Amino acid sequence: MKVLYEDNHIIVINKAAGEIVQGDKSGDECLCDTLKRYLKEKYNKPGNVFIGLPHRLDRPVSGIVIFAKTSKALERLNAMFRNNSVKKIYWAITKERPARSEAQLSHWILRNEKQNKSYAYNKEVKESKQAILTYRHIAASQNYNLLEVELKTGRHHQIRCQLSAIGCPIKGDLKYGAKRSNPDGSISLHARRVEFIHPVSKETINITAPVPNDALWRSFEENSTL
Secondary structure, eight states, X not given: OXXXXXXXXXXXXXXXXXXXXXXXXXXXXXXXXXXXXXXXXHTTOOSOOOOBOSOOOOTTOEEEEEEXXXXXXXXXXXXXXXXXXXXEEEEEEESSOOSSSEEEEEEEEEEETTTTEEEEESSOOTTOEEEEEEEEEEEEOSSOEEEEEEESSOOTTHHHHHHHHTTOOBTTOGGGTOSSOOTTSOOSEEEEEEEEEOTTTOOEEEEEOOXXXXXXXXXXXXXXXX
């Protein structure tokens, strides 16, 4: 667990691919529990430790996760994520290069709970939700492309689903059309940067998460100007 930022109200973690944010049926330890133990030991806290979760990252995705250490911060962060007032920048590695170097994508996304998968439509269908993101092609290697993605909405598997819909599934993401899995079971999607107004102090917080310790990721990070 790598702490990127911490104060009295929030703590920001650089999640590794494979770690789970909240407990699930796997029974594996989740980041919420790891954080509670970390805070209990670090500050010698008696009793239960409060940790609130205003947003999530899929298990195979790496990068920034923001946690609240106080109920006041959680309530305000929840509202900020609901209102899309947290700027969220992701990096995605794809095999295919998009037809346009930069664009806004708008789809209607329908989540299938049973399959734990989302489907993108070009027009509204029953129970679908509008999903909007922008992307820019920012680097290329011999075999892969790096896209910088900014989420404008927060839908289930949104980036994975929308990039797949334009013929650019994320490297390793078998569920959304990648040809091969990554050896470690990850998908090559990284929550790279967040910018937001601190829920209590009102300062501007800008945090960047180093990429996973992987040769392709490191090469893109070293050669990118962003």
